[in-house]
Amino acid sequence: MKARTMDWSHRNTAVAPEHPVEVWTGYDFPDRHNKYSRFHWTWKDFTGTDFDQTTGKTELIEFDGKKWDSRVSKEEDNFDFIMGG
Numbered sequence: 590m591k592a593r594t595m596d597w598s599h600r601n602t603a604v605a606p607e608h609p610v611e612v613w614t615g616y617d618f619p620d621r622h623n624k625y626s627r628f629h630w631t632w633k634d635f636t637g638t639d640f641d642q643t644t645g646k647t648e649l650i651e652f653d654g655k656k657w658d659s660r661v662s663k664e665e666d667n668f669d670f671i672m673g674g
Contacts, residue, residue: 600657636652
């Protein structure tokens with residue numbers, strides 16, 4: 590997949606051109622055996638993430654063809670990016 594590296598302080602601003610990335614965005618919780626939901630998360634369910642397995646770098650990356658949601662706090666230009674922590 591391809592993505593853009595974004596500025597953490599100005600999250601709508603790309604700081605690197607689009608480039609290939611490898612990310613972990615597949616979640617299916619196999620031990621639940623679809624008990625609570627049959628939904629299986631893929632990269633299509635996310636706008637971006639903060640780690641590129643290809644480079645081993647923690648950076649804010651926005652997936653190709655995606656944009657952060659504009660209906661969120663304007664902190665750091667756009668506070669859409671949320672990952673568990």
